[in-house]
Amino acid sequence: MSSSQSDVVIIGGGIVGLATAWQLHQRDPSVRMTLLEKEPDVAVHQTGRNSGVLHSGIYYRPDSLRARNCHQGRIALQEFCSEYGVAWQQTGKVIVAVTEDEVPRLRQILDRGRQNGVTCRLIEREELHELEPHCAGLKAIHVAEAGIVDYTGVCRKLAELLRQAGHHLAFNTQVKSIRQFADRVELDCTSGTFAASQVVNCCGLFSDRIARKSGQQLRERIVPFRGEYYELRPEAEHLCRSLIYPVPDPRFPFLGVHFTRMVQGGVECGPNAVLALAREGYTWKQINLRDLAESLTYPGFLRLAAGNLRTGLQEIHRSLSKAAFVRSLQKLIPEIREEHLTVGPSGVRAQLLGRDGKLIDDFVVQRQDRVVNVCNAASPAATACLNIGRLVADCL
Ligand SMILES: Cc1cc2nc3c(=O)[nH]c(=O)nc-3n(C[C@H](O)[C@H](O)[C@H](O)COP(=O)(O)OP(=O)(O)OC[C@H]3O[C@@H](n4cnc5c(N)ncnc54)[C@H](O)[C@@H]3O)c2cc1C
Structure with missing residues (x-):
């Protein structure tokens, strides 16, 4: 069992935790960081098991954090991938109405996309068939800027860069309890005790439980x-x-x-x-x-x-x-x-x-004293990870 002290501890080696660590490092390379992950590798859960799509931001309510961060986040991620040799591709995408009663909803999505600054246009059946010859549909939206990416590759690269910059990544390390003091936070983990001035919870499927351990009165549940x-x-x-x-x-x-x-x-x-x-x-x-x-x-x-x-x-x-x-x-x-x-x-x-049974779809980032909890990082959080990292860095 070991004991270690850092400026910031990040819990969670999915794309949100790693991108947050990267953004903190970009902002202040002198910050000493430790990232704790319960699995033996990065991207074992949501990040490594998703659709691999770089979302354009077409669907989201214009005033939402998802809309505000998806577009910019995608561009930042594409730049990151191009700079560091992670596979990505701008493929374009079609959203297809197959019945007449879906067409009004398709138009609503188009309006939303335009409000969100997404380059998208309504296309007729003929053009849809040129793009996707085997696809049925009456009308479609073509979103040129959507694409695909290797999210696990992004995480591996971020982990490599963080290690090279001198930060510590501790795998097989599960956070069991959190104790907050006036000047520090202590985390009891399966492989020892870690202390830090500030902590960021990016625990994905367990972020609500970890948020409660930090003292946050979270009424919602994952x-x-x-x-x-x-x-x-x-x-x-x-x-x-x-x-x-x-x-x-x-x-x-x-x-x-x-x-x-x-x-x-x-x-x-x-x-x-x-x-x-x-x-x-x-x-x-x-x-x-x-x-x-x-x-x-x-x-x-x-x-x-x-x-x-x-x-x-x-x-x-x-x-x-x-x-x-x-x-x-x-x-x-x-x-x-x-x-x-x-x-x-x-x-x-x-x-x-x-x-009340309502699905909370927007990103939720809340502070509880010295702990910042990323309580909700649902899709398109992988696309927007670098921007979510910026949001968290602003909170610290
Ligand atoms: C089926 C599916 C398809 C999706 N498709 C897309 C898509 O195409 N594009 C897109 O942008 N988004 C997509 N998403 C959403 C996206 O994958 C997630 O929003 C994103 O991966 C969340 O990243 P994360 O780092 O918060 O969570 P995770 O990747 O789940 O990482 C959280 C990490 O925390 C670790 N952890 C948890 N508890 C502890 C603890 N106590 N101690 C230490 N470590 C702990 C876990 O082991 C895990 O590695 C999809 C999601 C799913 C499930």
């Missing part, structure tokens, strides 16, 4: 939602050239099952959204009784479930039935068949949920 993917077999990859998205259901923060060309090659299809039975539950078999009991007894989840019973059951059906998943995908690409798909990875989203 409820984990798993997103499952299939992958196109090589012989079917030609069916999708770049990124094909449906018109999202405005009641949910999830974007609907979509097709994503990956920067490392291949095409992913998904994700859906089902309650995960553990915060890090990547299959139906991974169950954590504490996590599950917390979700199922939380008034916010019960209200959400009661209000969306039909959708929830449909999502479970789509998770258990490949045929149902394929039917959703066929709305966008009718040629897709079950035999074109193999089971892909899955990821769990940390969804902050209010006690």
Whole structure:
């Protein structure tokens, strides 16, 4: 067991923790930082299991932190990737209305995108077919600036740069408790005690629990939602050239099952959204009784479930039935068949949920004395990570 003292300790080796450390280092290279991560490597959870998309910022409420930080954050991340040789590509994306009743919502998204400064335009069926010859649809929005990136590669590069700059990255180190004093914070961890003048909590799926340990009276709770993917077999990859998205259901923060060309090659299809039975539950078999009991007894989840019973059951059906998943995908690409798909990875989203059952979709960064808690860093937090890092640095 060891004991160590730094100016700032960052908890969490996902993209938000690493980008925050990088921004702090950029601002003041003399700050001594330690980053604590419970896993043996970076990007093991949300960051390494996401869709790999560089979002444009088209969907978000114009006054929200997501809208304000996605556009700038994406540009900053693209510059970072170009400078340090991390794979990324500007592919463009289409958001496709497949029925007449989706067209008004498509127009609303277009308006929103324009308010958010996103370069986007409405295209007709003919142009959609030039861009994506196998995609069905009446009209679509073309978003030229959307792209794809290797988020795990971004994290590895950030970790390397931080180490080279003399900062300490401690893996296999889980924070168990936090004690705040007038002049410092002490963290009891599985590998010893760490002390710092200030601490930043970037714990993703566990950020609410860590925030409470810091003394923050957080009324909301994280409820984990798993997103499952299939992958196109090589012989079917030609069916999708770049990124094909449906018109999202405005009641949910999830974007609907979509097709994503990956920067490392291949095409992913998904994700859906089902309650995960553990915060890090990547299959139906991974169950954590504490996590599950917390979700199922939380008034916010019960209200959400009661209000969306039909959708929830449909999502479970789509998770258990490949045929149902394929039917959703066929709305966008009718040629897709079950035999074109193999089971892909899955990821769990940390969804902050209010006690009233409302999904909190914007970024939430709050200070509790010497601890800054990133309580909600939902999508597009990976795209916006460098800007979230700036927000946190402003708080310190
Ligand atoms: C299925 C899915 C698809 C998505 N697609 C996209 C996309 O295409 N584009 C996009 O921009 N965003 C996307 N997102 C969102 C994006 O991935 C997340 O917003 C982002 O990765 C959050 O990063 P993070 O660092 O906060 O969390 P994480 O990556 O989860 O990292 C948190 C880290 O904290 C560590 N930790 C937790 N508790 C402790 C503790 N007590 N002690 C020490 N360490 C601890 C964990 O081990 C973990 O490594 C998607 C998310 C999911 C799940």
